[in-house]
Amino acid sequence: MPKLFDLLSESNKKELLSEARKPLTSKSSKKGHSKNKTDHKNDTAVSLNVPDFIAFDLETTGLDFRNDRVIEIGAIRFIKGKPEDEFSTFINPGRPVPPVITDLTGISDKELISAPAFPEVAEKLLQFIGDLPLCGHQVEFDATFLSEELKRAGHPAFSGQLIDTALLSRILLQGSTRFSLKAVSEYLQINLDNAHRALFDAMASGEVAVRLIKRISGLPMHIRQTIAACAPGSLFKSLMIQSLNGNRAQVLLQLNKTENPGTRLQEPESYLPIDKNSVGELFSDNGKLKLAVEGFTPRQSQTDMALQVVDTLNTSSILIAEAGTGTGKSLAYLLPSSQWAITNNCRVLVCTRTKNLQDQLLVKDLPLVKKILGEKLRYTVLKGRNNYICINRWEKLLRGEIGNISPRERFAILPLIPWVEKTRTGDIEEQNQFNPKWFSRIWNLVSAESYECQGRRCSCFQNCFFQKARQQALSSNIVIINHALFFSEICSESSFLGKIGTIIFDEAHHLESCGHRYLRVELDTARINLFLDQINNLVLKTGELKAEENIYGHGKELRNILRHMRKSSQKFLEELGSWAEKKAGSSEYQISYHENELDSLIEPAALGTDI
Template identity: 30%
Template sequence: MLKGNFLEVYIKMAQRYAVIDLETTGNSPKKGDRIIQFAGVAIENGKIVEEFSTFICPRQEVPVFIEELTGITNDIVKDAPEFEEVAPRIVEFLRDSCFVAHNVLFDLSFLQEELTRCGFEGFFGSAIDTVELAKITKPTSDGYKLNQLARQENLEHDRPHRADSDAYVTALLFLELNKKLATLPLITLKKLYKLSFSLKSDISDLLDELMSGKLAKTEVRRHDIKIFRGLALKKESGKDAYEHQESTIYYPADNEKKAELMQRSIRDMEYRQDQFKMIDLVFESFQLGRHAIIEAGTGIGKTLGYLIPAAFFAKQQRNTVLVSTYTIQLQEQLIHKEVPKLKEMLPFNINAVLLKSKSNYLSLAKFERALREKDDNYETALAKMQILIWLTETETGDKDELNLTSGGKLFWERLQSNGNIDPALFQPWAAADFYERARRVARTADLIVTSHAYLAADLLSGERTIPADGFVILDEAQHLEHAAAKYLGCRLDYISVKTLLNRFGTYEQKLLLYRLQKMVKDNKLQGLKSIAGLEQALGDFNYGFENLFYLLSGIAETHLSDQGTGRLAMKVKEHPEWKQVSMLAERLIDQLGVITSQLEERVDALKQIDALGKNSRFFIGEFEMQVQKLKKISSVLRGIFIEPSDGYIYWMDYTKSAPHHGLSLSSQPIAAGAALWETLLASQKSVVMTSSTLSAKNSFQFFKRQLGIKDTDMKAVKLPSPFDYSKRVKAFIASDMPEMNLVSQSEFTKASSEHLISAARATRGRMLILFNSQDMLRETFQRVKDSGELEEFTLLAQGITGGSKLKLLRNFQSFDKALLFGTASLWEGIDLLGIDLSCLVIVRLPFSPPEEPVTAAKCSLMEKQGKNSFSEYLLPEAVLRFRQCFGRLISSKVGKGVLLVLDRRISTARYGKEFLGAVAGLKWEEVSVRALERKIEEWI
């Protein structure tokens, strides 16, 4: 909450601000929806001076879902005044004010309609949207809903979706956001002001007031900000002084010392013998310079189990230890959650840093030039404003800190550190460059935290920043092969190609093509082919590309007609239906050759001009990046349709609802990990591979094959989970589910939905339901929703209810009674610790679909090699996934959980015992849908 009256330091806020919130019967007054509660909070001179709130009789029934959302019932509003009676009071409240609301377009337009309907003049003053203002002033926020922002600002919001509470909290939020703006350097405010005229609300008025206040007084300089080439940047925090004397650092060899160490950070630390064993194993592996595989069961404390020995070894030996994990989210968790714990434990300072790919870092040189451009669209202007404020906060320049819109993310592609930029333009910014800073810090770090994607790219690109003979920890090591495959593969989708072509535009549209040709004319370059021919070639390619994706979507529709989404292998050499596609692809490659040749001819001619200005050189660098993208398209088309490799698999992903726009082409090596170990990792002094699930059938052979590990002497250790599963989890098999291969999908999903409803009633929500297929997920979700049996539950579904994986999980976490329907990609690589699951449902055993192109290609290769693809690949992979699924249910030692498997094969198939025995100590019980609810209630 606002401390004191900070805003008065610079401004008196001469403007009156009326902060408004409405509760309504629906979203459209034109269709008869009405206001049921109005609330306003007036702000003058930085203080709340007036509040006004009233219920309003809508002269219609309040819908049930509005009653549930707001708590405003028909009984509450039936005797309230009608809108006509309170309208004069509302008009008076708004007089000479700036209208402020959270999502101002809704509240203002709805109120305008109601005032007009009742014969009053509408509101004609300025308006400010606190959603838009929050996006600018809080560019790193996880979300911009009112309750999220209130929580971030520590504002009490005890009655959300009540207009009086929402309006008051919005007023407090508005003051907090103003307070933040007031702390910004004047040089930043001026830049924000210039950009603010592209916004949807009148934030320019607010910025104008702030600047006037600052200009009227001597600006108080912030000690944490430096002005560099006209940009306000956060100063780098001072580095700790690190002691590198080996004699002062003693490894805690006995368990009592380890326990004492950990208790510095974890007060209620539980003594875990196997965690201490893991600490010793990692330290010993590094000391002896040998490789190791460590499976650390759920609950052992794996992360600290490798961070503690890594820290001691790094400091003792003055070496850097690299820690690689599966995703950027897990990277962030390590550095922001686990490393602070580690620092509290250690008797010495430790320097741990994040290292990501170059494209993750902002190029200040590019951003400086982008700020000089005019005619920004809305999302570009918003992104520029977000970045300007972010630069006063960030020390990393890492885009993952930012919450950008989709248009903002497209704009970022122009600002990222990779790509072409004239050295003369980069040099002035070299001292402040974020990527160079990250590399510089990494060179002196004790621990470097990175992702498998970055590690694979670094190892495979030949341009190494990571030492070839160092000390490495691979967390979630089973995913490294996938990261390598993704790096070695490629992807081409309709949207990205069309976006690129639209950036070139036509000459008349005055986009990239126009700007290039204008530079050619202004510099009087002669002897170049006409712009008309180049424009025609781009048009022809655009038309041909449309035809290519039309043909591909037709093929996909034929093969995947019964699926909403699907993946189809592209066997160009084997089937005649691909001949026409290949011929068209070859024409497109030829057209791209002509286009890129003519574009490069112009660029090369311009680069020869010594007197070319900095802005022109910056544009040429940007333009060359776009030409490289055209060349990449040509390379992908050639690799897929003209010169496919026998060692690669090619496929397309298809979405029936968007046959063109949702189509993408992909490729990757069939066995990316086969040579990964020997060619890239074996040269490291020591590699420790760890995860909670690396073994299948009590063997590490499957994992070793995935990475191409042939080292038979490598230490491989299995550390069991400390949990007593028989006391914590009850495992049920649905005895009356139909066999999937004997019934239609419709019958299977009908039976599945009945079991899910029973389980939800008994567990009262917090259910995670995992599917192998998006189609089955969609059908089951719809059945559960349409049944009306779980109306008091929040139903969330991947790919249906919207949002990213992290947003889905946050929503799931915020509701006590919730069901989350997801596929394997939902939970892989995301930490569910802190999300209390009461029930995990595995709808089908997690086998990779044999018809899925990558799976089919791997199986085919194994069969050709005389191997049994089911027993050596499909089954162990499914068992590992099953164990990973189970690990999501066991997040703490508190409470009881339920595991429900709807796939009868676990008890009827000969391989079922592999799953039944996959989790040691777990007891199974078969149960019918009629008894399921009672059995779960008895257990819980």
């Protein structure tokens, strides 16, 4: 595949090179978030002209561009934002259409048997496209399939520019929760009657592109500057630069300071009991629960469980309860435990296994409990460090100070730029524009993991999402956590929660398996590579340590050692697996390990101990 820069027109190449050579206009841009200042020549919004393009979509026999084939082509030429001409045809793939594809598209072998093969329409299609960019939803997929079909037909691969409406929607439609073409079309009130048919999808993606390109200038100037600075060379980057109206593309963050979370709650030396009868009345036929919930019917099993929870709290004892479906166990423990936490001005932890239950408690159940018990109740959710974005590391990534990220990864992080400024939690799970599992390497570079955390010394400490979540947890009556965080805390040398006090385990039947998972140590290629990436970031900083001669002079040697470690890591894991299997005598094993037993797998230190 060609480099993205090579796909640009000569005029766009010159524009990007000229932009890159401009000097910085303000020293404050180095830490744009610290003073919340920007350097704008002209904040006037520029009305972008929508470039001419070919709205393009393919239907295929599957997702593998090497082995699957195109079965339908839809292309529409948009000139000055309006559809002017179209190209549409079935393609005989020379193989049966899988039933799952027929179910999805409605295209069967019957429609394709008399259709032309791709080589028969290739020349006509290329003439229709001309030198215009292709526009589509996840257009890289269509462009890759097109390139493979062209090469099989004896033509060069497609090398034109691309406009991806999926990327545009993730950046510009931050209020949406889904970003499929159908969902985006519905959000923008664009008609898409026959989804998964090439011409209809092409028309919808073309109309989406026209709408969204016009919205680019509506983004705040500093966000456009940051996106323009971070985007890889592409038509999208060119559009972002055009929207700047002469301002420089540079990383500028403007973050709101976190709010005061409130007074930290302390566990009292002794607890005040709560009245069992008053809790029971909440669940009665005339109780507050029935007044608050339309259609509520008292259930004796729910009331019995709530009263047992009261007894357990009042006597500081242990309760194990198994509640069947329909019992209403969440409210059975939330109402008495919330009342108890308010009465004693203390904290109760509710520990769950699944995100779905966390969301139910936070969005549905606890607001209801607060409505019944009053505004004094404070509650929050606390997750592990890896769920929160670190502002310091995020800014370093945008400035290119950490990581070496590919164009694909650069496009992936762009929707996070406006999200980071709007989010009040920094919890990556609250957004749907960036998938941390698909881009785990990038997320590991910017999440709030502890190994690089500077604590109060960090310049971003006042804006730290993780610290804010911690402080809110310390000042809340009900704190929702998951089993993984619980085990992480009990393994920590100094838990920030201090004395935990009362804790409720929901989904407790998963505790054993979850504990086994989080109390063990795992080693695999991904973890080794992550560790080496962290070391590499430190090695890159040796260039700044000219005063430290014993370190500065070893930069090249350290990089060579890192390359050797990357090559050797897989071999090490293979030898470790062979050693374990030989010791256990099977591929399923749990074995004992004695000190110095793995010395044969360890290489001598590459550098002296004076570094």
